[in-house]
Amino acid sequence: MTATRQRAKAAPHLGAAAGLDDDELLAMYRMVALARAVDERMWILNRAGRIPFVISGQGHEGAQVGVTWALRKGHDWIAPFYRSIAMCMTFGMSARDIMLAQYARASDPSSGGRQMPGHYGDRRHNLLSVSSPVATQILHAVGIALAAKIRGTAQVALTAMGEGLSNQGDVHEALNFAAIHKLPFVFLVENNGYAISVPAVMELAVPDVAARAAGYGIPGVVVDGADVLACYVAAKTAIERARAGDGPTLIEAKVTRLTGHSSDDQQTKYRTEEEMALEKGRDALPRFRDQLRAAGILTPAVEAALTEEIAAIVTDATEFAEGEPDPEPSTAMRWVYAEDWPSETPPPWGFGEGDDDAGSGSEGGGPAAGGD
Amino acid sequence: MPTRTFIEAIRETIAGEMRRDESVIVLGEDVGKKGGVFLATDGLWAEFGSDRVIDTPLTESMIVGASIGAAVNGLRPIAEIQFADFIHPAFNQIVSEAARMRYRSNNAVGVPLTIRAPYGGGVHGALYHSQSVEAFFSHVPGLKVVVPSTPYDARGLLRSSIRDDDPVLFFEHKKMYRSVRGDVPDTDYVVPLGRAAITRPGTQVTVIAYGLMAHYALEAAERVEEEGISVEVVDLRTLRPLDKETVIGSVRKTGKCLVVYEDNRFGGYGAEVAATVAEEAFDYLDGPVTRIAGPDVPGVPYNHVLEDWFMVDPTKITAGIRKLAAY
Ligand SMILES: Cc1ncc(C[n+]2csc(CCOP(=O)(O)OP(=O)(O)O)c2C)c(N)n1
Ligand SMILES: [Mg+2]
Numbered sequence A: 001m002t003a004t005r006q007r008a009k010a011a012p013h014l015g016a017a018a019g020l021d022d023d024e025l026l027a028m029y030r031m032v033a034l035a036r037a038v039d040e041r042m043w044i045l046n047r048a049g050r051i052p053f054v055i056s057g058q059g060h061e062g063a064q065v066g067v068t069w070a071l072r073k074g075h076d077w078i079a080p081f082y083r084s085i086a087m088c089m090t091f092g093m094s095a096r097d098i099m100l101a102q103y104a105r106a107s108d109p110s111s112g113g114r115q116m117p118g119h120y121g122d123r124r125h126n127l128l129s130v131s132s133p134v135a136t137q138i139l140h141a142v143g144i145a146l147a148a149k150i151r152g153t154a155q156v157a158l159t160a161m162g163e164g165l166s167n168q169g170d171v172h173e174a175l176n177f178a179a180i181h182k183l184p185f186v187f188l189v190e191n192n193g194y195a196i197s198v199p200a201v202m203e204l205a206v207p208d209v210a211a212r213a214a215g216y217g218i219p220g221v222v223v224d225g226a227d228v229l230a231c232y233v234a235a236k237t238a239i240e241r242a243r244a245g246d247g248p249t250l251i252e253a254k255v256t257r258l259t260g261h262s263s264d265d266q267q268t269k270y271r272t273e274e275e276m277a278l279e280k281g282r283d284a285l286p287r288f289r290d291q292l293r294a295a296g297i298l299t300p301a302v303e304a305a306l307t308e309e310i311a312a313i314v315t316d317a318t319e320f321a322e323g324e325p326d327p328e329p330s331t332a333m334r335w336v337y338a339e340d341w342p343s344e345t346p347p348p349w350g351f352g353e354g355d356d357d358a359g360s361g362s363e364g365g366g367p368a369a370g371g372d
Numbered sequence B: 001m002p003t004r005t006f007i008e009a010i011r012e013t014i015a016g017e018m019r020r021d022e023s024v025i026v027l028g029e030d031v032g033k034k035g036g037v038f039l040a041t042d043g044l045w046a047e048f049g050s051d052r053v054i055d056t057p058l059t060e061s062m063i064v065g066a067s068i069g070a071a072v073n074g075l076r077p078i079a080e081i082q083f084a085d086f087i088h089p090a091f092n093q094i095v096s097e098a099a100r101m102r103y104r105s106n107n108a109v110g111v112p113l114t115i116r117a118p119y120g121g122g123v124h125g126a127l128y129h130s131q132s133v134e135a136f137f138s139h140v141p142g143l144k145v146v147v148p149s150t151p152y153d154a155r156g157l158l159r160s161s162i163r164d165d166d167p168v169l170f171f172e173h174k175k176m177y178r179s180v181r182g183d184v185p186d187t188d189y190v191v192p193l194g195r196a197a198i199t200r201p202g203t204q205v206t207v208i209a210y211g212l213m214a215h216y217a218l219e220a221a222e223r224v225e226e227e228g229i230s231v232e233v234v235d236l237r238t239l240r241p242l243d244k245e246t247v248i249g250s251v252r253k254t255g256k257c258l259v260v261y262e263d264n265r266f267g268g269y270g271a272e273v274a275a276t277v278a279e280e281a282f283d284y285l286d287g288p289v290t291r292i293a294g295p296d297v298p299g300v301p302y303n304h305v306l307e308d309w310f311m312v313d314p315t316k317i318t319a320g321i322r323k324l325a326a327y
Helices: A022-047 A061-069 A085-090 A095-103 A136-151 A169-180 A209-216 A228-243 A273-280 A284-294 A300-323 B006-020 B044-048 B060-072 B088-098 B134-138 B151-163 B212-225 B244-254 B269-280 B304-310 B314-325
Strands: A077-079 A157-162 A185-191 A220-224 A249-254 B003-005 B024-028 B053-055 B076-080 B114-119 B144-146 B168-173 B181-183 B197-200 B205-209 B231-235 B238-240 B257-264 B290-294
Touching: A022 A061, A022 A085, A022 A095, A022 A228, A022 A284, A022 A300, A061 A085, A061 A157, A061 A185, A061 A228, A061 A249, A061 A284, A077 A136, A085 A095, A095 A300, A136 A157, A136 A169, A136 A185, A136 B060, A136 B088, A169 A185, A169 A209, A169 B060, A185 A209, A185 A228, A209 A220, A209 A249, A220 A228, A228 A249, A228 A284, B003 B006, B003 B151, B006 B024, B006 B044, B006 B151, B006 B168, B006 B181, B024 B060, B044 B053, B060 B076, B060 B088, B076 B151, B088 B134, B114 B151, B134 B144, B134 B168, B134 B238, B134 B269, B144 B151, B151 B168, B151 B181, B197 B212, B197 B244, B205 B212, B205 B244, B205 B314, B212 B231, B212 B257, B212 B314, B231 B244, B244 B269, B257 B269, B257 B314, B269 B290, B290 B314
Parallel strands: A077 A157, A157 A185, A185 A249, A220 A249, B024 B053, B024 B076, B076 B114, B114 B168, B144 B168, B205 B231, B205 B257, B257 B290
Antiparallel strands: B003 B181, B144 B238, B197 B231
């Protein structure tokens, strides 16, 4: 292949329509590729028995990076979901931060090792902690947007979730309220066609989640999730609209799930080989790479350097997380509340455990300490 | 000292906190122009406007869920659930989200949120306008649960709840809204969360109660006094965290403990109190730890004869005290 720096002469600059220059395009591509590499490493670690559970964002990265790129980092808010690795990384989390969550280390910024991997959140980057019961986070994002409006902060709040989650009642309650008050809120649906094993036709009676936006009187936009720039443009429009006080937008990105639902799922049980092969063609990563190559932005030299850089980052993140300490059992009673409650302090297991005097919890000397 | 009804104390406290701190907002069904179905927020909309007093759609999960988000982004919402009976659609948001946010984020994010809800029976409210729901929520670490019984405590505890950095469920017995009146000083006092009050000192039997039952316990204590039974009444005021010191201290003194609650007996909040007393005051007990609580039917029936049958009242408590005192 003879990749070249010079652009196709008459063709407009790749990022022109989106208002993105070459450096930004390259940075976006780097993020898509980095998130993928981190994700792939997670699976290797899982199969090697290093980490017990993986839930993956592979196939969703293009939409996540494209959409998140249009937000203001450190100012706007995101309430993510379990596939939001690329989104969280675009918004400020590092590969180390993601790996710390996989290993559930004490220094894991998402939860200090308290939550399963995939429950990303990072207060430093306005990424809200997420739980497992799905779709609850949409109401948090709407509440964040409500506070932004009341306080006049010009912040926008975004939440993301799958098309399966989008059927939850909280989604209806959230969109209704956000639309009534024209809140600065963006709702990203990452539609990968499955909720674990259940295909979209069994989840929705309409082909597009976006069609539901009409019921709330808000725009509903369908975008190809493998088209990073289209995702960026859709988000930019929605975010500008939100910031201008014109209310929420529902963006539905059609993405693909390249892996099983999680490391505990065997997707060959409900998906054919042909289908999975076909889905690979809907992956944003190679498509974006080809676009950047054709535009002369991703030259062989740049690409080689990038590949090397990403490999180093992933290895560093893995080694770093691997070497970090587990949380101390003596800390497990902390942060139930903002402060301790002397009348309800340990022994945590009740009669027969710990000292006679309650309140010895800080020594970490309970029977569970030093166990597994 | 000025006197106030229970609901006046609550209404004025919300207004006062909203004046004091502009991050305090109120949201719920009919809380705006109407001022709430019980008028707990009457006048707030006129004073603070529709940005800070928000009439929400009929969506309890949204009321709590959006309050969580607003709390995360710098506000101190007071969410009103119109009746405690209708808090269940918000259960997931309260239990999975508000309660766990601080713990699961390793203290990165807290949820300073107060959820007010009128609860309780004896008001011809039947199955779905009479429920006591405190047991569901006091079971959950991360939540604080408050049940005041006097206008004084309502004000002091509501202030503490609104100023608290964690989610608080504030349950108000609706039968007390207008029937209970008491002194409320104009000062900026607070009643700290997690402290019970001995509302009547005594020597022979400890009766532990909260909410409306704290009044009925006092009434029952007065009745048995003539019979020579000296009863100490502990009004818990806060259910979570539980003020074990006051409870255990009282039982150690009297040697007998009767726990009173309006909710269904089985697995009710009082069961936890009874277990705590049994574990921590066993050596001091002169009789079984006993309970007077609501019957285990799925709700308070409407017909007044049936409702009277359901409700724990001073007469039923009196019977329980006599029986325990005879041990
Ligand atoms: C309330 C609740 N019900 C069920 C689950 C289990 N669950 C987790 S993800 C999922 C499927 C979600 O599918 P979708 O929203 O399409 O997202 P995707 O995983 O495809 O990205 C299910 C059933 C859960 N976590 N929470
Ligand atoms: Mg899906």
